[in-house]
Amino acid sequence: MPAGLPRPSEGPGSRYTARTATSRPRPSPAHRGHRTIAALSHRLTPRDIWLAWMLFEHRVLTTRHIQRLAFSSLRRAQRRLRQLHDAELVDSFRPLILRGSAPEHYTLGSAGADLLAAQAGCERKDVGWRPTHVSRIAYSPSLGHDVGVNDFVTRLAAGSSSSRPTGQATLWLSERSCARRWGDIIRPDAYVHWQDDSPAYPFPFFFEFDTGSQPLARVEAKLAGYHAFASTTATRPAVLMHTRTASREQALRHRLGNSARHLNLPIATTTADLTTNPSGPWWLPIHPPSRRLTLTELAAHWPHLSPAFGLDPTDADTPLTLPVPPQPPVAEPPDHHG
Known part of the structure; x- marks a missing residue:
């Protein structure tokens, strides 16, 4: 298990330097082509949509976390994540750590938030996404803890x-x-x-x-x-x-x-x-x-264990409150989108 990211000595994220989406270049708007959710609809696979929901549920996943869950190799994961970053489905940053280098950390992007809002039948604000979303996560004092939890469970889920x-x-x-x-x-x-x-x-x-x-x-x-x-x-x-x-x-x-x-x-x-x-x-x-x-x-x-109360869906649940499956819904062809 990784040692985790350092906790800030004072103030939010004082030991973090986040390379956010603004410093990871995307294609210029003139060359990006597919910016709206409607235009992206023919390019997004079920796995891509599942990933957007996973990032909504778990806030931040590294390249390795995503590869464990949904891709046959790290290179395939990196290639597809780069494409999804260009399409603004995801944002990313790489925090500074005291030793070595951290992996790319992915969060929900603006197009991803629009996608989930469309699927849930609500407004983007109901998804809880703001333009500062990636920065708030990158500089959060709980980042190391959150990544540690997700690293542990992705190993099990894989x-x-x-x-x-x-x-x-x-x-x-x-x-x-x-x-x-x-x-x-x-x-x-x-x-x-x-x-x-x-x-x-x-x-x-x-x-x-x-x-x-x-x-x-x-x-x-x-x-x-x-x-x-x-x-x-x-x-x-x-x-x-x-x-x-x-x-x-x-x-x-x-x-x-x-x-x-x-x-x-x-x-x-x-x-x-x-x-x-x-x-x-x-x-x-x-x-x-x-x-x-x-x-x-x-x-x-412990033979008398039983699942927790409160897992069954209720009338009060919406797509934003239902559990997200830990695995993608279908296997992707190996030569298509990674």
Whole structure:
């Protein structure tokens, strides 16, 4: 797992230098040709439209995140993303980090916002897009945290290869979607259903990406909310906590141990030192104790888990509030648009 982006020392994004869409050249308007959504309609594939919705849901995805989910190679992803950037479906920036170079980070562009508004039957302002959208994300103090969460889940959502445990994420709700559904009780960084090759019900879990910036007491205080959620909704997802270092994981487990046992919460922890493949044998349950387990083994370790309350669509839902599938809707021909 990547070490993540540095947190600003003072003020929003003080350690970031964002190369935004204004400094990544696009074709001149005279040569761009296809600027309106109507004109783009014959050029956009189902995968392109799905990507616009994913960027709306998850705010920022890197080239590698997008490639894992939807492209057979990094070069194909880069080529198509360049075309979508030229069409203003996406915007992009590359933040300055202390060591090495960051990948291109993609956000929803102006044409992407118009597309989603047209599909949802609303105005662009209802999508929440403004001309400063990319800059607000690029200089956000939470950028490193948000990218870390999305890196973790895209690894799960991308499925598996023959060299690692099988399975993939079949549902992925962002922090914003979680807050919309359950924000009066809990505010996890993500909610995920992970499905292995067995026909059993998917493994449901709330995800907490711990950067080490919060005091341990504040992390412990979240457990009361998860207990209240399970008690009031009669549902029981697991809670998976990811830490940056092994020492932070050890300190977190020491702090949470008594509360997790007292509240009978299914909590497991891991660390970035281990989780190059998040579904592998890296998860250490707090209660009942065990060795490190895979996600499949965690499901057997906690046989009474159930999906969270509030996932079914209601009359109040709109296209802007419904979950976005973690995988594109159809496979693209290998020689067409990447």
